[in-house]
Amino acid sequence: MNTLAYGLLSLLSHSSLSGYDLMLRIQPFWPAKHSQIYPLLARLERNGMVSCELVQQSDKPDKKVYSINDKGIAALQEWLTVPASDPVMRDELMLKAFCMSHVDPAVSRELFAARLEHYRNKLERLCQKIKSVRQVDELEEDQMPSYQSPYFGAYIMLNKALMSCRTNIEWCEWVLAVIPVEEASVE
Amino acid sequence: MNTLAYGLLSLLSHSSLSGYDLMLRIQPFWPAKHSQIYPLLARLERNGMVSCELVQQSDKPDKKVYSINDKGIAALQEWLTVPASDPVMRDELMLKAFCMSHVDPAVSRELFAARLEHYRNKLERLCQKIKSVRQVDELEEDQMPSYQSPYFGAYIMLNKALMSCRTNIEWCEWVLAVIPVEEASVE
DNA sequence: TTTATTTATGTATTTTTTTACATATAGAAT
DNA sequence: ATTCTATATGTAAAAAAATACATAAATAAA
CATH class of the missing domain: 1.10.287 (Helix Hairpins)
Structure with missing residues (x-):
């Protein structure tokens, strides 16, 4: 469970999202490419933190929508009690x-x-x-x-x-x- | 030549510094550990961008002081003409x-x-x-x-x-x- | 006198991140 | 028709960064 993993759980704690949506939404706070997101979501699913559902779409390609589980919420609550590490800025x-x-x-x-x-x-x-x-x-x-x-x-x-x-x-x-x-x- | 390499050259363009000093000074702008700095300085030396001189100290351990070469300055001037990439912030x-x-x-x-x-x-x-x-x-x-x-x-x-x-x-x-x-x- | 801290330099390993490779659907534009 | 863009998901490989392993001199503190 690294910071990006918690970040994905954090976004999922308010609404279920696809890997693609998560990738777009996490950019402003913790830049990450889809090649990092997809394998991490699969790992979170194996760990029981999130669940996944295939959603058919007619106007766009089908997608996998991830939802946070109780275990994921518990992990977030635990994570929130430890101080945030210092921000890293590279310019x-x-x-x-x-x-x-x-x-x-x-x-x-x-x-x-x-x-x-x-x-x-x-x-x-x-x-x-x-x-x-x-x-x-x-x-x-x-x-x-x-x-x-x-x-x-x-x-x-x-x-x-x-x-x-x-x-x-x-x-x-x-x-x-x-x-x-x-x-x-x-x- | 990655961004960190140019960053080291940039710092060296105003004064000669040891790897240890460079590590401390680059922190606010481009965080990097000494394990990244030392091998990179060796590479910059091999490429003729910088020169190195051993400086004996009596009050502290001896150090290697790096100075920028003409080739290093030229590399910086070239680098300054290309637009800076977007800042990355992870918080x-x-x-x-x-x-x-x-x-x-x-x-x-x-x-x-x-x-x-x-x-x-x-x-x-x-x-x-x-x-x-x-x-x-x-x-x-x-x-x-x-x-x-x-x-x-x-x-x-x-x-x-x-x-x-x-x-x-x-x-x-x-x-x-x-x-x-x-x-x-x-x- | 032992221990801790600062300065100083290095390598090895692991983790994280990026880039590149790969495929596919749907709509819009040319 | 073909090309381009956005959406969508994945893996492979390379690069960057962090952590851990290692050593050592000098000073300050306990």
Whole structure:
């Protein structure tokens, strides 16, 4: 039972999902490819954590829908009592930023302009998603889901993503403001 | 040449460092253990990217100090022209947050209280570091390093870390404010 | 004087993650 | 008709990362 396994159980604790859906939904929090998800789901099924049901579809290929079992819920509850390990962030841009002074400012500006664009797109997607969650949970203006609501966790995470995204945009804009536009003159 | 290899070159582009120092310094941007660093440095040396010199020390064990070569600098300059890949963030707390509603609010509060403490400690370390960088680069109030300064990159990264850390603290405090203190009453 | 910690470097093994290989259905576009 | 994309599931192989195994010098603490 590694972190990804618990992550899958966590997603399944609110609704039954296919491996493909799990793969798409876990991306923002714990990036993983389908080649990691499918074998892990099979293992979780062997361990009795989840159950699987084949669902026929007419408009799309058939799928296997996984549901969490009591054993899976118990594993989650146990897992929630142990402190979360420190977050791990790996950002190539940070490594590039460190040696930026070795290239023309224009090259550096390009890197940060691309990243700014990336965060602006992300912000737009997040705003739409937060709106849809508010709609699904039938929330009024400035109201948030109750602790018991399955949307409580999703809501606080979306809020974090939103806050982080805005901070990152602010930072990129600041960086673009402090990198000289013209090639710096040599005295 | 993977990202970690470029990361090591990036750090070496401003000053010669031992494998041990590189391991400590790359942590905030690209976590890596010494078992990854040492063999990679040997490979970079074989490829002519870096050179190595044995330095005797009297107060501590001897060390191998690595310096970047022209070939290493050229590799960095080339690398800086290709867009940075998307940042990867893996946070177990996010996965736990999603299934929080399955346990008592007190259990959830504990998770976020611990994380808040983590970020507060980080903020303190960052403030000290930013102060020391300002001192080393002999900066006056509200002045920042020039683009050519080797501290420019370090400065903008420290600023990002600072901004992110504050946002995370704000978020943790908000989460602790919205998680009910008492066990929620059942109607 | 023994023990613990920090600094310092390395290898071996295991786990995790990514990339590539492989197949297949359904709809949309060309 | 063919191609492309999204959906859907799987395995094989390679790369990256973490853990464990190993050693050692120097200092500080018990």
